[in-house]
Amino acid sequence: MIALSLAEIADITGGRPHDIPDPSVRITGSVVIDSRQVEAGSLFAAFDGEHVDGHDYAKGAVDSGAAAVLATRPVGVPAIVVPDVEKALGALARAVVQRLGTDVVALTGSAGKTSTKDLIAQVLQTHAPTVWTPGSLNNEIGLPLTALRATGETRHLVLEMGARGIGHIAYLTGLTPPRIGVVLNVGTAHIGEFGGREQIAVAKGELVEALPAAADGGVAVLNADDPLVRAMSARTRARTLLFGEAEDADVRASEVRMTPAGQPAFTLHTPTGCGEVTLRLYGEHHVSNALAAAAVAHVLGMSVDEIATALSGAGTLSRWRMEVTERADGVTVVNDAYNANPESMRAALRALAAMGGAARANGGRTWAVLGPMAELGDAALAEHDAVGRLAVRLNVSKLVAVGGREASWLQLGAYNEGSWGEESVLVSDAQAAIDLLRSELRPGDVVxxxxxxxxGLERVAQALLDGAEGEVAGR
Incomplete structure (x- = not known):
């Protein structure tokens, strides 16, 4: 964070200094909400959580080097006392971003946000100092914490924005007003909470509504291949730049193909020229993610050659998202267990099928170890059934459905599609899946x-890798 005095922070947050002998002391370290992450000069934000009250750790944070605590009550150490720590953190982030004047790139979508954010960050990092959302910290707390990592040298700030209802993205854009907004897709993630894709589109479109006018540099980067996203051009004053495989997309891909390992390659077209890209990521769905990243880089002045080179060198930054590891015995584990919705589940299965070509050539099999998809509401049965059917259509060798009712729908979909033998099985929990895989996996298999x-299905992937030497691909 840029250095600010405790007096300045109190003024920005509307807080009251307490037990602060010298208000001119400056915060020179990071802003953290975990006292274990405190460093010299930090500001520790004490949240009263469901299980832990951060105020109980205030003294320990200061003893570890924090200059002060952001709190809702006096804590016996230097503190700025505010009515609401979350709102104070947001106000501080807003003030810092305004002072920096850095280019803020915000992105949202039902699927692929984190992978695309990581691609954008890696491409822009080759161009100028860039700060980006770590993992999926894309909510009212994670977004300010990311913004507060920016310094005077930061040129690009890339922020992932999530939403669980109408108004969430509008709130986040108020904290860190973006100049460039990216909308990837409108799918069915959290459809049980929103009530329908049209409502999800309303929420995601809040991002483009928050952009400045085209005359002031605002740019909406929209997926030309998603009709609900394309239609958002009517909801913004910003200039619109389309990405996708559609012929009229400003940034598009042609000659899309898959390498034998299951990694996509394509010709990248931008308004300034063409370049060849071979991604280190797995699955054809990453082509769209890469095009979104290319569009942002184009807006920020990178040449097509620079963009193609950076994309071809980018890997995975966030854990458990198509994280591919080949064990020493030849078994490949694809850990994509961070989250799932119908769109990302289908994309992962297609990626597995693409990787399966090389596996089958070496006598291996493809295994899909799948668990429930949450927050689908009334669509849950149909969506789980459809995923089970897709696994059969893609010729996945073995489907292992893990869990209770939703998992049974996965297995039933596979059965009804034609998986009548040992191609699909329902197991009760992660340990049962681990036991099954350990007994049946053989060299060349892809899981x-x-x-x-x-x-928590990442436990299955971790168990398969514990004690097994391997090499992580795509990094």
Missing amino acids: LVKASRSI
């Missing part, structure tokens, strides 16, 4: 592990 985050 995809995917489910909603709440299920």
Whole structure:
């Protein structure tokens, strides 16, 4: 964060200094909400959480080097006392971003946000100092914490924005007003909470509504291949730049093909020329993500050669998202267990099928270890059934459905599609899946592990890798 005095922070947040002998002391370190992450000169924001009250760790944070605490009550150490720590953190982020004048790139979408954010960040980092959202910290707390990592040298600030209802993205854009807004897609993630794709589109479109006018540099980067996203051009004053495989897209891909390993390659077309890209990521769905990143880089002045080179060198930054590891015995584990929705589940299965070509050539099989997809509401049965059917249509060798009711719908979909033998099986929990895989995996097999985050299916992938030497691909 840029250095600010405690007096300045109190003024920005509307807080009251307490037990602060010298208000001119400056915060020179990071802003953190975990006392274990404190460094010299930090500001520790004490949140009263569901299980832990950060105020109880205030003294320890100061003892570890924090200059002060942002709190809702006096804590016996230097503190700025505010009515609401979350709102104070947001106000501080807004003030810092305004002072920096850095280019803010915000992106949202039902699927692919984190992977695309990581691509944008890696491409822009080759151009100028860039700060970006770590992992999926894309909410009212994670977004300000990311923004506060920016310094005077930061040229690009790339922020992922999530939404669980109408108004969420509008609130986040108020904290860190973007100049460039990217909308990837409108799918069915959280459809149970929103009530329908049209409502999801309303929420995602809040991003482009927040952009400055074209005359002031605002640019809306929209997916030309998604009709609900394309239609958002009517909701913004910003200039619109389309990406996708559509012929009229400003940034598009042609000659899309898959390498034998399952990594996509394509010809990148931008308004300034063409370049060849071979991604280190797995799955054809990453072509769209890469085009979104290319569009942002084009807006920020990178040449097509620079963009193509940077995309071809980019890997995975966030854990458990198509994280591919080949064990020493030849078994490949694809850990995509961070989260799941119908769109990302289908994309992962298609990526597994593409990787399966090389596996089958070496006598291997493809395994889809799948768990429930959460927050689908009334669409849950149909969507789980459809995923099970798709696994059969893609000729996945073995489907292992993990869990209770939703998992049974996955397995039933596979059965009804024609998986009548040992191609699909329902197991009760992660340990049962681990036991099955350990007994049946053989060299050359490829195992995809995917489910909603709440299920914790990453334990399966981790168990398959524990004690097994391997090499992580795509990094």
